[in-house]
Amino acid sequence: MLELRDIYYEVHDDDEARDVNILRGVNLKIEDGEFMVITGPNGGGKSTIAKIIMGIIKPTSGQIFFQGEDITNLDITGRARKGIGFAFQAPVRFKGLKVYDLLKLAAGQEIDVNTACVYLSQVGLCAADYIEREINDSLSGGELKRIEIALLIARKTALSVFDEPEAGIDLWSFKNLVEVFEKQQREVNGSIVIISHQERIMEIADRIAVIADGKVKEVGAKADILPELIPGNQVCDRI
Numbered sequence: 001m002l003e004l005r006d007i008y009y010e011v012h013d014d015d016e017a018r019d020v021n022i023l024r025g026v027n028l029k030i031e032d033g034e035f036m037v038i039t040g041p042n043g044g045g046k047s048t049i050a051k052i053i054m055g056i057i058k059p060t061s062g063q064i065f066f067q068g069e070d071i072t073n074l075d076i077t078g079r080a081r082k083g084i085g086f087a088f089q090a091p092v093r094f095k096g097l098k099v100y101d102l103l104k105l106a107a108g109q110e111i112d113v114n115t116a117c118v119y120l121s122q123v124g125l126c127a128a129d130y131i132e133r134e135i136n137d138s139l140s141g142g143e144l145k146r147i148e149i150a151l152l153i154a155r156k157t158a159l160s161v162f163d164e165p166e167a168g169i170d171l172w173s174f175k176n177l178v179e180v181f182e183k184q185q186r187e188v189n190g191s192i193v194i195i196s197h198q199e200r201i202m203e204i205a206d207r208i209a210v211i212a213d214g215k216v217k218e219v220g221a222k223a224d225i226l227p228e229l230i231p232g233n234q235v236c237d238r239i
């Protein structure tokens with residue numbers, strides 16, 4: 001289980017010469033095997049929460065526990081060793097490596113071409129075209145994003161975090177994206193946290209957390225939260 005306990009995140013705004021409270025006492029638990037979608041209005045603090053889970057930024061105060069262990073002071077690498085993975089961490093750092101090599105690195109073992117191709121085709125990439133491609137600026141943003149998702153699938157992490165996976169993926173249908181997440185949860189039985197505004201993604205969640213003004217406004221079963229997010233009601237007016 002991942003637990004965020006009373007997380008505050010404050011930054012100093014030099015222009016305005018004042019401190020800004022971005023997260024203001026976030027408490028959230030994500031159970032093993034759970035699929036949670038974090039949603040809410042723009043600027044509410046969702047990406048900041050994702051970065052705090054991954055260890056990209058450190059909270060000003062509060063604690064993060066993973067499988068009962070306090071991981072607040074672990075960096076990205078330390079958390080990766082514990083089984084926390086996220087989709088946008090990989091490719092840019094590995095410029096020059098081939099997609100196939102990266103998939104092997106992600107899997108942590110030798111994988112044959114067929115297995116690598118399965119990962120790529122799951123994210124809608126024609127494996128033959130990409131397996132020998134190098135990670136460099138010739139890949140489009142959408143291609144890179146799909147490769148990142150394929151790498152995370154290959155890693156089979158205990159906790160996978162995806163920040164707006166739908167962003168930048170235009171031609172690849174949501175249906176495929178949603179199927180990738182369903183399959184990942186089924187096969188790995190790991191927890192999945194997705195930051196998303198998309199109803200289609202929320203529909204496959206176990207629970208939904210609504211973040212606004214740096215706080216958890218609501219958290220509950222999809223069946224309870226999703227109807228409130230439908231246009232025309234109070235909560236949706238804020239999203």
Ligand SMILES: Nc1ncnc2c1ncn2[C@@H]1O[C@H](COP(=O)(O)OP(=O)(O)OP(=O)(O)O)[C@@H](O)[C@H]1O
Pocket residue numbers: 011013020022040041042043044045046047048049
């Ligand atoms: N380093 C920073 N310095 C100043 N303000 C910041 C910093 N990081 C985040 N913010 C502000 O904190 C707020 C929350 O940002 P965050 O990216 O977490 O929101 P979000 O809920 O993910 O938004 P969106 O739905 O638009 O992606 C925003 O108003 C953002 O401008």
